[in-house]
Amino acid sequence: MELSSKYNPKESEEKWLKVWKDGNVFHAVPNSNKKPFTVVIPPPNVTGILHMGHALNNTLQDILIRYKRMNGFEALWMPGTDHAGIATQNVVEKQLAKEGKKRQDLGREEFTKRLWSWKKEYGDTIIHQLEKIGSSCDWPRTRFTMDDEYSEAVKEVFIRLFEKDLLYRGERIINWCPRCQTALSDEEAEHQEKNGKLYYLLYTFKDKTLSFPNAFIGNPEAGSPTETFGDDKFPGIVVATTRPETMLGDVAVAVNPQDPRYAHLIGQTLILPLVNREIKIIADDFVAAEFGTGAVKVTPAHDPNDFAMGQRHNLSLINVMHPDARINEKGGAYSGMDRFDARKKILADLEAQGLLVKMEDHKNSVGHCYRCDTVVEPYLSKQWFVKMRPLAKPALEAVKNGTIKIRPERWEKVYINWLEDTRDWCISRQIWWGHRIPVWYDKDGHVFVAKSETEAKAKAKAQHGHDVDLRQDEDVLDTWFSSWLWPFATLGWPKENPDLKFFYPTAALFTASEIIFFWVARMVMAGYEFMGKPPFTDVIIHGTVRDAKGRKMSKSLGNALDPLEIIEEYGADALRFSLIYNSGQDIYISKEKFEIGRNFANKIWNASRLVFTNCNDTLEKGDYENLDVKALDLPSRWIIGRFYETLAKTSNAIETYHNSEAEVLVQEFFWGSFCDWYLELIKAKWNDVNVQKTALFVLKNSLKLMHPFIPFVTEEIYSRMNTEGGCLSQASWPVLQKELIDQRAFDDMQTVIDVITAIRNIRTQWNVKPNETVDVILVPDNEANAKLLLENQGDIQRLGKLKTITVDAKVTAVKESANAVVGTLKVFIPLGGLVDLIAEKKRMQADIAVKQRSIDGLQSRLSNEAFVSKAPEDIIVKEKERLATLHKEIAELNKIVADLN
């Protein structure tokens, strides 16, 4: 068996990616002999390129799916991509812009064609990148949210919701992105807190005899209206606003009906400045008397609250903006100006007329488009909405009653809060890339919801009694209106089929917290509404990948590490392993961290080389599974017990999504126990067939154990000792044999390890050169220890680099020696002139002092009446035992110190 001294990731990765693909190894089919285990990938956007977040997300899924596959489940990991309406359209529009064109220049059909060809060319990039990190998806099943079949599902859902009266079209204030020129849902408008200003504007009374005291406004500044209009009275009402430009659309001023300051003015008329429109003072409970001046300008077409007030008071709607947020013809002198330019101009003009009473700093949060970061405009328009309340109910229940678990648990609260307070979902988008809304209108605006124009026409004919001209709704659906069907639409819904029947519901969903509202909650709603079952039972919210300073990785910050570059330099195994190893919720990573995984892969590689070069070729692929473990020597029983202990802990960690812990466990076992101790211990015993068998047995099973985390290198090595046929990805998970977890072997081996460590410690302490051998006298204090030391003295001698080893219970003191106490047995190393007896004495005394402190603590506890009477019996017994041991140890140490004199 020839293996090079360094693991070459690139070679193995290429090889195994091909084997897996050619063998269709990850293909899952309905199989009545197996239980299904399904995970659907969070479909990355077709515009996406692989970043660390994807690498993390997919590694986590892959660990679980590989684990389940090895555990005998028919494990399906469904891959696919999302058309990502706005994002993708923006990308292609940017491309067009380089040619000096706009999408309107091409027209809808041409532009959509262009998008499709873009998708064809680049859309699968990310899928191939996910494949490179070893994701064991059922690749031939790859779905796209705009596949024909998938589109059918989207239409079906639209129709069903419409027929159930859960969909409606209405004119509302929605979040509008003036740059993308489309409506957004509430979730797509990201609120960011900004330092803005609160502007106080004076609207004068039509009735010049009226006035209003200015005292509550505070001291007006120079050039303020008090100079213009008199000392302490305003000829009008002062309103406070953060968005003065919307005043062009004001239709009223509202005050709280209980506010005594304004009570007598309700119903009076004001003159809207700059526009000179007459508007009324109205009373509405919405207005908070404490805020600003207690008087609010009412702009029903540009603010959701004002819209509601407008409805209550039957006010007119004056939309003063174009879709691109320039002021429209209703804005008079300001028409054609951008909203922010208009703001400046309006403020300047108001100030010139003495109507800008005051400005103050004001923090408020402003919505931004989640795709292009433009400030969104609350904008009046006609859109399609999904009624959320009825859909939210079962989704809410599912988490509250534990049908669906969200981990870490705290996210359940976030989910619940959102669903309890969710508002209707605006699903129409004024873009061209997406699912066209399956609605047709006749010339009178009658609505025909149908899967096709033919069907719509038939419906229209049925209603009108003759053929009518129809036009389809121009808009497309929110991307999330297709993604929310992902867990079942990817399995062929609405068609009844074996896949859907077998693989739905899925098991676990891995995603980031930002997606809980967008996607997770809505998938649960859809699952219940259309399948009658939850789409999954576990939701795992993982953290964000950050740089070493804790900043989010982003292209604009320039701190992003490219997973593909990491694969190139360190290997895919290293990427996967290092990302997760020793990480918390959020993952802080710098390039150097990937050395952890690279080094570990290399360690596995070299340990395997050692085993292979020392084992009989026929054994390598032969029969070493049926070991009579109980007849093996101590180190062998120990390592096999440690293996099963680690197996149990690791399985449990994977099932409870403690992946970092799982990796620490396997690494600790393989490196810390198998390599550092077992392989070192057996270096002189390779001619023993049982040793060979044990090493091969542990190695082979360790490869299985480590495979979900580090699939390529384990697959590569496994292939050289494979007896089962197929590859490691398809092999079975080791079966736990609890009876082989041998506590006695653990304790005995620990003593041997402690003795060796004590010897090594002394050697370093007294600068004994590594290639120099020394003599050691071991003094056991009981029969069992004596036997243990004698049986393992060869190992102790070799790993301790000893010239001679003497086990003798009768020895009490050794001249000019360094010493150690291991539990209750003593270690003497006569070093002659090498050892400084004064220093050695000091060393021992320091040791004694530490133990004495423990004794003091224990004694005071045990002499405490309350402790003895209230603490449980077993604790008291343990403490007493501990005290006795300490006393014994300290006595030995004192004896040694005395002899040092």
Added chain:
RNA sequence: GGACUCAUAGCUCAGUUGGUUAGAGCGUCGCCCUCACAUGGCGAAGGCCGUAGGUUCAAUUCCUACUGAGUCCACCA
């Protein structure tokens, strides 16, 4: 404004019903190229478990307040 999370070694994290001497990796410091691996080996140093109270025989662990870091939600203009 509301809700939530975190605080343990220089750094990143474990510490699963409260119970001996709080662990690991990285980093640091010694010594070693020992015939699997220097992507390695051996050894060591390093912690008032954020602060102040409380509950308890016993608190890193449970409770309260505070401080610091972070996240999410929100229609008071």
